Amino acid sequence: MTADMAFTTHYKEKVGMGPMGDRQWWIERITPRQLMRNCVFLNTGTGRFREAAFLTGLARTDWTWATKLADFDLDGKVDVFVANGVIRSFNHADHPFDPRELIGK
Numbered sequence: 001m002t003a004d005m006a007f008t009t010h011y012k013e014k015v016g017m018g019p020m021g022d023r024q025w026w027i028e029r030i031t032p033r034q035l036m037r038n039c040v041f042l043n044t045g046t047g048r049f050r051e052a053a054f055l056t057g058l059a060r061t062d063w064t065w066a067t068k069l070a071d072f073d074l075d076g077k078v079d080v081f082v083a084n085g086v087i088r089s090f091n092h093a094d095h096p097f098d099p100r101e102l103i104g105k
Contacts, residue, residue, distance in 0.1 A: 001038065001039065001040050001041070001053075001058070001067045001069060001080070003038050003064040003065065003066055003067050003082070005036060005037075005062070005063050005064060006036055006037030006038065006059060006060040006061070006062075006064075007060065007062055007063075008060050008061070008062050012062070037053060037059045037060055038053050038058050038059055038060070038061060038064055038067070038082075039051055039053050039059075040052045040053040040055075040056050040058055056080075058080060058082070061082045061084065062084050063084055064082055064083070064084055065083045065084065066082075066083045067080060067081065067082050067083070068080070068081040068083075069081075
């Protein structure tokens with residue numbers, strides 16, 4: 001499983017998105033393309049992997065820092081622990097960002 005950031009609501013997704021207009025040429029040429037969400041890779045046993053994050057419900061877990069897969073409750077099934085980091089949206093795109101807002105918060 002690889003972790004990235006994908007918000008759980010449409011509103012959070014849009015206000016947290018950075019500007020892409022002035023960097024469109026750069027975004028289109030990146031290979032391999034970065035997915036702005038979590039990915040779960042399922043081994044098919046044929047030397048190939050399938051992406052299954054949406055099927056498992058793990059594609060959008062907000063600001064994901066790290067994941068750990070293990071049998072935490074000892075029931076024989078693999079569990080997923082997702083560490084999320086940010087409580088407040090400091091990069092809220094509808095609000096002018098001022099670094100002084102971070103001090104003492």
